[in-house]
Amino acid sequence: MVAKRIIPCLDIRDGQVVKGINFLGVKEVGDAVEMGRRYSQEGADELVFLDITATFEGRKTFAQLVEKIALNINIPFTVGGGISTLEDASRLLDAGADKISINSSAIANPQLISDIAAKYGSQFVVVAIDAKNIDGTWMATTHGGRNLTDRELFTWAREAQDRGAGEILFTSMDHDGTKAGYACETYAALSEILSIPVIASGGAGNVQHIVDVLSKGKADAALAASIFHYGEIAIPDLKAQLAEAGINVRK
Amino acid sequence: MIAIIDYKCGNLRSVENALDRLGCEYKLTADPAEIIAADKVILPGVGNAAEAMANLEATGLIPVIKSLRRPVLGICVGLQIMCRDSEEGxxxxxGIFDSHVRRFPADPEAKVPHMGWNQIGNLNLGKxxxxxDVPSGSFVYxxxxxxxxxxxxxxxxxxxxQMLFSAALKYENYYGTQFHPEKSGDIGEQIIRNFVNL
Known part of the structure; x- marks a missing residue:
C-alpha cells in the first residue's frame, strides 16, 4: 500500500529560508538547497517550498532557486506562492518543480486549476485551502486567514478535484500555529468525500498529533514546518514512532 | 552517451537532473541518427498516453525505437506507450511489452491517482x-x-x-518502470545507475 507521507515545509524569502533551522552541523542556516537535502536524507517523503516574497525580483530569485533544488534533490517537491497565471506555473515547471500549489489565485479564478491541470496533468496541481470554522461551517480564507471568502471548504475542495486538482492541502487556520493537534474530524470528513489525496497542515505539536491525523484523520500526508525546523521532532524518530503506531511509512 | 527522446511530452527536466547527479553524459534529441548511435536510450513521459503516442508518431521515431538493440528505458507514460495498448484514450x-494499460478502479481504500511512495516486490522475477542492490520491499515514487x-x-x-500491477517490465533490451526512479531518492538513483551500467 502507498505509504503515508511526511512533508516539511520551508518558507522562502528572496531565495533564503526564512525561519531558522535547528540542524546540527549546518553552518549556512538559510540555504534552502542544503536544508532540503538534509530533510531528504533524514527521510522526508516530499518537500514544499513556499515563496513568501512579494516582489518581482524576489520571484525571479525563487525560480532560480527552484532550478538549484531540482538539480540537487532526488525526491519530489512542490512550490507555492505567487502563482496566479498559467505562465507562472509553466515557469516553475521548466525550472524543475514536480508540483505547484495554488491558493488565493484559485479562489479568485477557479479556471486556473482547470487550465494548469489540462496542460500539465493533475499530478502537477495541488490546491491549498486555508479554512476557518465560522459558526460550525468551514469557510475558505485568503491572505493568511485575514480575508474570508464565500466558499465552503467541502464544496470548494470537490470543485477543485472536479477541475483537475491532484491533491488538496487543507490548513485549518484555527489550528495553525497552536501546536495543539490537527483538525482530525474535518480531515476525515474531507478525505471521505474526495477521491484525491489530502495533505493535512496546521497544528502539529507532537508525534501523537501526526499519528492521529494520519489514522483517525485519514489524511494521506502530514505537512509541518516549525516542529521540524526547530528540531522538536526529528524525522527519523517520527518515522520510527509512526511505524510503531501501525502507520505505513517509507523506511 | 545516453539519448533522452525528446517528443514534447511533459517535463524532461527531472530525468536530466538525475543523470547530471550521476555525472552521466546525455543529450535530449529527436534525431534518429543520434538515438541509434546512443549507448542507452531513455523514453520519458508525463501526462496522457494517447497524446504521448500521437506526439511520438509525429516524430517518426517509432520504427527507430523498435529497431534499437541497446538498452532502452521507458519511464511512467514512457513505459505505458511501450505496452500493447492503453485504456487512456x-x-x-x-507492443514491446506484453502488457495492457488499464485505469485503476474506484476503491475507497486506494485513491486515484496512485501518488506517493509504495513498495516494489518480486524483484527476482526477471533476474x-x-x-x-535494490532489495524487494524498497519504496519508490x-x-x-x-x-x-x-x-x-x-x-x-x-x-x-486490491490491484497488483507491473511496477517494472523487461523484454529483451527494453526496460520500463511505472515509478519515477529519478524522484525515488537513493534507491531510484541506484536503479538509474544500474541501467546506465547495463
Missing amino acids: NVKCL CKLFN FVHSYYPTLCQDTIATCRHG
Whole structure:
C-alpha cells in the first residue's frame, strides 16, 4: 500500500529560508538547497517550498532557486506562492518543480486549476485551502486567514478535484500555529468525500498529533514546518514512532 | 552517451537532473541518427498516453525505437506507450511489452491517482540487473492513474488497494518502470545507475 507521507515545509524569502533551522552541523542556516537535502536524507517523503516574497525580483530569485533544488534533490517537491497565471506555473515547471500549489489565485479564478491541470496533468496541481470554522461551517480564507471568502471548504475542495486538482492541502487556520493537534474530524470528513489525496497542515505539536491525523484523520500526508525546523521532532524518530503506531511509512 | 527522446511530452527536466547527479553524459534529441548511435536510450513521459503516442508518431521515431538493440528505458507514460495498448484514450501502443494499460478502479481504500511512495516486490522475477542492490520491499515514487497489467515481461510488482500491477517490465533490451526512479531518492538513483551500467 502507498505509504503515508511526511512533508516539511520551508518558507522562502528572496531565495533564503526564512525561519531558522535547528540542524546540527549546518553552518549556512538559510540555504534552502542544503536544508532540503538534509530533510531528504533524514527521510522526508516530499518537500514544499513556499515563496513568501512579494516582489518581482524576489520571484525571479525563487525560480532560480527552484532550478538549484531540482538539480540537487532526488525526491519530489512542490512550490507555492505567487502563482496566479498559467505562465507562472509553466515557469516553475521548466525550472524543475514536480508540483505547484495554488491558493488565493484559485479562489479568485477557479479556471486556473482547470487550465494548469489540462496542460500539465493533475499530478502537477495541488490546491491549498486555508479554512476557518465560522459558526460550525468551514469557510475558505485568503491572505493568511485575514480575508474570508464565500466558499465552503467541502464544496470548494470537490470543485477543485472536479477541475483537475491532484491533491488538496487543507490548513485549518484555527489550528495553525497552536501546536495543539490537527483538525482530525474535518480531515476525515474531507478525505471521505474526495477521491484525491489530502495533505493535512496546521497544528502539529507532537508525534501523537501526526499519528492521529494520519489514522483517525485519514489524511494521506502530514505537512509541518516549525516542529521540524526547530528540531522538536526529528524525522527519523517520527518515522520510527509512526511505524510503531501501525502507520505505513517509507523506511 | 545516453539519448533522452525528446517528443514534447511533459517535463524532461527531472530525468536530466538525475543523470547530471550521476555525472552521466546525455543529450535530449529527436534525431534518429543520434538515438541509434546512443549507448542507452531513455523514453520519458508525463501526462496522457494517447497524446504521448500521437506526439511520438509525429516524430517518426517509432520504427527507430523498435529497431534499437541497446538498452532502452521507458519511464511512467514512457513505459505505458511501450505496452500493447492503453485504456487512456483507447490507444494502440508500441507492443514491446506484453502488457495492457488499464485505469485503476474506484476503491475507497486506494485513491486515484496512485501518488506517493509504495513498495516494489518480486524483484527476482526477471533476474534483472536493473535491480542490482535494490532489495524487494524498497519504496519508490509513483504518480499515475493507469497501470500496466501483470504479464510474462513483469520484473517487479506493486500493490495499490486490491490491484497488483507491473511496477517494472523487461523484454529483451527494453526496460520500463511505472515509478519515477529519478524522484525515488537513493534507491531510484541506484536503479538509474544500474541501467546506465547495463
